[in-house]
Amino acid sequence: MSTRRSALLWATSIAVYAFLYIPLAVVVLYSFNDSRLNAEWVGFTLDWYRTLFHDEEMLQAGANSLMIAFVASAVSTLLGTMAGIAMHRFKLRVLPVLVVTPVAMPEILLGVSLLIFFVQVLNLTLGLFSVLIAHITFCVGFVAIVVRARLAGMDESIFEAARDLGATPWQTFRLVTFPLILPGVIAGALMAFTLSIDDFVITFFTAGVGVHTLPLQIYSMIKIAVTPEVNAVSTLLMTLTLGLIILASRLAPDALRSES
Amino acid sequence: MALLEIRNVVRRFGDFTAVDGVSLEVASGEFFTLLGPSGCGKTTLLRMIAGFDDPDQGDLLLDGKSLRDIPPEQRPIHTVFQSYALFPHLSVVENVAFPLRMAKVAPAEIQRRVQEALASVHLSEKQRHLPHELSGGQKQRVALARGLVNRPRLLLLDEPLGALDAKLREEMQVELINLQKNVGITFVFVTHSQAEALALSHRIAVMNQGKVEQLDEPSRLYGFPRNRFVADFIGKINMLAATVVASGSDHLELDVAGVGRVLGPPQPAMPVGTRGQFAVRPEQVRIGAGSVDSAGPLSNRVKGRILDFLYVGDVTTYLVELENGTRLEALLPNSAPGRAKFFETGDPVELAWSAEVGVFLDA
Amino acid sequence: MPKRSAERTTRWLVSGPPTLFMLLFFLAPSLIMVLASFRYPGTFGGLAPMFGAGRPGEDTGLTLENYRFFLSDFIYVEIFIKSFAVALLSTLICLLMAYPLALLIARSPKGRRDLMVLLVILPFASNFLIRVYALMILLGPQQALATSLNGALALFGLGRVNLLFSSFAVVVGMVYVHLPFMVLPLYTNLEKHDPALLDAAQDLGANGWQRFWRVTFPLSLPGIFSGSALVFIPVLGMFAIPDLLGGTRDILIGNLIKDQFLGTRDWPFGSMLSIMLTVVVLGFAAIAARLSRRDGAREEA
Numbered sequence: 001m002s003t004r005r006s007a008l009l010w011a012t013s014i015a016v017y018a019f020l021y022i023p024l025a026v027v028v029l030y031s032f033n034d035s036r037l038n039a040e041w042v043g044f045t046l047d048w049y050r051t052l053f054h055d056e057e058m059l060q061a062g063a064n065s066l067m068i069a070f071v072a073s074a075v076s077t078l079l080g081t082m083a084g085i086a087m088h089r090f091k092l093r094v095l096p097v098l099v100v101t102p103v104a105m106p107e108i109l110l111g112v113s114l115l116i117f118f119v120q121v122l123n124l125t126l127g128l129f130s131v132l133i134a135h136i137t138f139c140v141g142f143v144a145i146v147v148r149a150r151l152a153g154m155d156e157s158i159f160e161a162a163r164d165l166g167a168t169p170w171q172t173f174r175l176v177t178f179p180l181i182l183p184g185v186i187a188g189a190l191m192a193f194t195l196s197i198d199d200f201v202i203t204f205f206t207a208g209v210g211v212h213t214l215p216l217q218i219y220s221m222i223k224i225a226v227t228p229e230v231n232a233v234s235t236l237l238m239t240l241t242l243g244l245i246i247l248a249s250r251l252a253p254d255a256l257r258s259e260s
Numbered sequence: 261m262a263l264l265e266i267r268n269v270v271r272r273f274g275d276f277t278a279v280d281g282v283s284l285e286v287a288s289g290e291f292f293t294l295l296g297p298s299g300c301g302k303t304t305l306l307r308m309i310a311g312f313d314d315p316d317q318g319d320l321l322l323d324g325k326s327l328r329d330i331p332p333e334q335r336p337i338h339t340v341f342q343s344y345a346l347f348p349h350l351s352v353v354e355n356v357a358f359p360l361r362m363a364k365v366a367p368a369e370i371q372r373r374v375q376e377a378l379a380s381v382h383l384s385e386k387q388r389h390l391p392h393e394l395s396g397g398q399k400q401r402v403a404l405a406r407g408l409v410n411r412p413r414l415l416l417l418d419e420p421l422g423a424l425d426a427k428l429r430e431e432m433q434v435e436l437i438n439l440q441k442n443v444g445i446t447f448v449f450v451t452h453s454q455a456e457a458l459a460l461s462h463r464i465a466v467m468n469q470g471k472v473e474q475l476d477e478p479s480r481l482y483g484f485p486r487n488r489f490v491a492d493f494i495g496k497i498n499m500l501a502a503t504v505v506a507s508g509s510d511h512l513e514l515d516v517a518g519v520g521r522v523l524g525p526p527q528p529a530m531p532v533g534t535r536g537q538f539a540v541r542p543e544q545v546r547i548g549a550g551s552v553d554s555a556g557p558l559s560n561r562v563k564g565r566i567l568d569f570l571y572v573g574d575v576t577t578y579l580v581e582l583e584n585g586t587r588l589e590a591l592l593p594n595s596a597p598g599r600a601k602f603f604e605t606g607d608p609v610e611l612a613w614s615a616e617v618g619v620f621l622d623a
Numbered sequence: 624m625p626k627r628s629a630e631r632t633t634r635w636l637v638s639g640p641p642t643l644f645m646l647l648f649f650l651a652p653s654l655i656m657v658l659a660s661f662r663y664p665g666t667f668g669g670l671a672p673m674f675g676a677g678r679p680g681e682d683t684g685l686t687l688e689n690y691r692f693f694l695s696d697f698i699y700v701e702i703f704i705k706s707f708a709v710a711l712l713s714t715l716i717c718l719l720m721a722y723p724l725a726l727l728i729a730r731s732p733k734g735r736r737d738l739m740v741l742l743v744i745l746p747f748a749s750n751f752l753i754r755v756y757a758l759m760i761l762l763g764p765q766q767a768l769a770t771s772l773n774g775a776l777a778l779f780g781l782g783r784v785n786l787l788f789s790s791f792a793v794v795v796g797m798v799y800v801h802l803p804f805m806v807l808p809l810y811t812n813l814e815k816h817d818p819a820l821l822d823a824a825q826d827l828g829a830n831g832w833q834r835f836w837r838v839t840f841p842l843s844l845p846g847i848f849s850g851s852a853l854v855f856i857p858v859l860g861m862f863a864i865p866d867l868l869g870g871t872r873d874i875l876i877g878n879l880i881k882d883q884f885l886g887t888r889d890w891p892f893g894s895m896l897s898i899m900l901t902v903v904v905l906g907f908a909a910i911a912a913r914l915s916r917r918d919g920a921r922e923e924a
Contacts, residue, residue: 016723040765082638114652144641158345160345166359166363179349201863226759331629
C-alpha cells in the first residue's frame with residue numbers, strides 16, 4: 001500500500017473514531033458542568049449526580065432495570081444454552097427459526113406483537129411480568145447463537161471420545177461439553193444482561209404504566225427537555241457497560257470476537 | 261473363538277450403501293487392518309464397532325455376544341480418533357486418567373496406571389501440559405495412552421498417523437508394532453495408505469464400495485491379489501490382456517497380448533479359454549541390454565525399447581515399449597553410485613521374468 | 624431400540640423447553656398479529672374481542688379493510704417510501720464510513736486489531752438512547768456546530784437552519800447508532816483475505832486502484848451485504864430516533880406503527896402496518912442472504 005493511500009485510510013478512520021466518541025465525550029463532560037444548559041463549560045460540579053441520587057423515580061427505575069436484567073438474563077441463558085446445544089447436536093428445523101428470527105427482525109415488531117398477545121389473548125395487566133417475558137424472548141436467540149458458535153468451533157470427535165472411553169451421556173455433558181462451552185455461556189449471559197438493561201423499544205410496548213425502567217425514564221426525560229441529570233445517569237450507565245465489557249473480555253476473550 | 265465377529269453387516273445412508281454385507285473375524289491379539297480408498301466404508305464399519313452407529317442389517321459380536329443395544333461407553337472397545345480428540349480443557353495426565361475415572365478405579369491405582377501408560381508411549385514428561393501445547397506426535401502418543409490405559413479388549417485406530425509428517429509417521433509405525441506386541445491388545449486399524457497397512461498388519465481386509473475385496477496376510481495380498489482392484493490398489497503392477505491356454509497343476513499357460521506364450525504359477529481352478537489380465541510387479545521383471553542373462557531359468561522373455569525412465573534414488577523404473585505398442589514397467593536397483601540409469605531412451609532391451617511370478621486375474 | 628429412544632428423550636429434554644417458550648411467546652404472538660390485521664378496532668381502542676361476543680355495535684368478523692385503507696391513502700405509501708429512502712441513505716453512509724476503517728483494521732498488525740475493533744464496539748455498548756441524546760446536545764442550536772454553520776450561512780446572506788429536529792439529524796442519528804453493525808462484518812470479511820492475493824495482483828501488473836477494485840472489493844461483497852442488512856433492517860423499524868431527533872414531519876414506518884398502538888389505538892391498522900414491515904424486511908433479508916451466499920460460494924471456489 002502506498003503511503004499516500006495509507007494516510008488517506010488513517011485520516012478517514014480517525015475521523016470515524018472521532019465521530020463515534022466526540023458526542024459521548026460531550027455527554028460525560030457536561031455531566032460535570034455547573035450549568036443548567038448543555039451549551040458551554042461553566043465550572044466543575046457534582047450537583048447533577050447529587051440530584052440524580054435524590055431522584056426517587058430514577059432510582060426506582062434503576063432498581064427495576066437491574067432486577068429485570070438479572071432475572072431475564074438468568075432465564076434466557078438457561079433456555080438459550082439449551083437451544084444452542086440442541087441446534088448444534090440435532091438436525092432441527094423449527095427451533096433455529098424460532099430462536100434466531102427475533103434477533104434479526106426490527107425490535108418494534110416483537111414489541112407490538114407481544115403487546116397484542118399480552119393484552120388481548122392472555123388478558124394480562126402490563127407490568128414487570130410482561131417486560132420479563134419480552135426480554136427473555138429476544139435474549140434467548142443471542143445466547144443460543146453464541147453457544148452454538150462455540151460448539152461449532154469444536155472437534156466433534158471429542159464428545160464421541162468421551163463416550164468411547166466410558167462416559168455416559170450425562171457424564172459427557174458434565175465433564176466435557178459443559179466446561180468447554182462455559183466461556184460461551186458466560187459471554188451469552190453478559191450479553192443478555194446488557195441487552196436487557198439497555199432495551200428501550202420492546203420495553204416501551206410491554207411495560208404499560210405499571211413499571212418504569214431506566215431507558216424508559218431516560219426517554220421520557222429527554223423527550224421533554226435536555227437536562228444535565230440525563231448526562232449524569234448516562235455517564236454512570238456507560239461506566240457500568242464498560243465494566244461489563246471488560247469483564248466479558250477477561251472471562252471469554254474469544255467469545256466476544258466470535259460474536260462479532 | 262474369534263474376539264470380534266462381523267456378520268453380514270449392512271449400513272445405508274439414504275440411497276448410498278456405505279457398508280454392503282461385510283463379514284469378517286478378528287482374532288485375539290491380532291493387528292488387523294481395514295484398508296481402502298476414502299468412501300469405501302472402512303470408517304463407517306469402525307464407527308459401528310465403537311458403537312457410534314448401528315448396522316441396518318447383520319450383527320457385530322464381541323466374544324460371541326452381540327453388541328447390539330450396548331452404548332459406546334459400555335463396550336470394552338476404545339478408539340484413537342483421526343483428530344486425536346484430546347479433551348482441550350484437560351491436561352495430559354487428566355486426559356489419560358479419564359477412562360479410569362469413568363470406570364471408578366481407585367485414585368492410587370489411577371495414578372500408577374496413568375504413569376505406566378505414559379511410559380509405554382515414551383511420554384513421561386509434559387504431564388501437566390494442555391493438548392494445545394503439544395506437537396502432533398506427542399498428541400498422538402497421549403491419544404494412544406488414553407486408549408490403552410484401561411486395557412480394552414479392542415483398540416480401534418482411525419487413520420491415526422494421517423496428520424503426521426512422513427518421517428514421524430515411519431517412527432510411529434515401528435512404535436505401534438512394538439506397543440501392540442507389548443500390551444497384547446487387539447488392534448483394528450483403519451487406513452487408506454497401503455504402505456502403512458503392509459508394514460503394520462498381521463492381516464488386512466481390502467475394502468472397496470462397501471465390500472471386502474480380499475482378506476489376507478500382507479505378503480499374500482501383495483503377491484497374490486485376487487482381482488484387479490486389489491492388484492491396482494496395493495503397489496505398482498503391470499497389467500496385460502491375456503487368455504488362458506492351458507491350466508495344469510504345475511503351471512498356468514497364457515497367451516499374453518504383445519508377449520506371446522507366458523508361463524505363470526498354477527491356478528488350477530482357472531478353466532482354459534478364460535479372458536482376463538496377466539499382472540506382474542515391476543520389481544519381478546528383469547531387464548537387460550540385448551538379452552537377460554541369469555542363473556535361474558527365466559521362462560518368459562520379450563524384446564522392447566526403453567521409452568522413458570524415472571529415477572527415485574534407490575531404484576530406477578524403466579518404461580519399456582514392446583513391438584506391438586504394449587508398455588511394461590521394470591525396476592532396477594541403483595547399485596552404481598552417481599548413475600541415474602543403465603539405459604538410454606531408445607535402447608533395445610530384453611525383459612524377462614520367471615514362471616514363479618505374476619498372477620492371472622479374471623475379475 | 625433402547626439406545627435410539629434414549630437419544631430421542633435427550634433430544635426432547637434439551638430442545639423442548641426453548642421450543643415451547645418460543646412457540647408461546649414468539650410464534651403465537653406473531654400469528655395473533657397476522658390475525659389482528661384482518662380485524663376491526665374495538666370501541667375503546669385495541670381490538671374487538673377475539674373470543675366471545677363483542678359489545679353491541681362492535682364488528683367481530685374478519686376484514687380486508689385495513690389493507691384497503693393503507694393502499695387508498697397515498698400518505699401511508701409515502702411514509703413507507705420515505706422510510707426506505709432514509710434506510711438506504713443511512714446504509715450507504717455507513718458503508719462509506721465503515722469501509723476505510725474496516726480495511727485499515729484488517730491491514731493493521733495483529734496485536735493492534737483487537738484493540739481497534741474494541742474501540743468500535745465500545746460506544747455501541749452504551750445505551751442507544753444515550754447516544755441519541757449525545758447527538759441532541761451536539762446538534763443543538765446553541766452548540767458550536769450549529770452556530771458556526773449559521774454564521775457561515777449568514778455571510779452568504781442565507782437564513783438560519785436548524786440542525787436538530789430535521790431529516791438531517793435523523794439520518795445522522797441512524798448512522799451514528801448503526802455504524803458498528805457495518806464495521807464488524809466488513810472487518811471479519813476483510814481480515815480473512817489472503818495478502819498473497821494482492822501481491823499476486825501487483826505481480827501481474829495491477830496498480831493500487833486496480834488491486835482494490837478488482838480483488839479486495841469483489842471479495843468483500845459478502846461482508847458488504849451482511850453489514851448492509853444489519854443496518855438497513857433495524858433502521859427501517861426505528862421510531863425513537865425520528866421521535867427524538869426529527870421534526871414533526873419526519874415520520875417513518877416505526878412512528879406510524881407506534882402511534883397506532885399507543886396513540887390513536889387502532890391496533891388492527893397497526894398490525895397491518897407491522898405485517899407490511901415484516902414482509903418488506905423478510906424480502907430484504909432473503910435478498911441479502913442470497914447475495915452473500917452466492918458471493919460466499921464464489922469466494923470459496
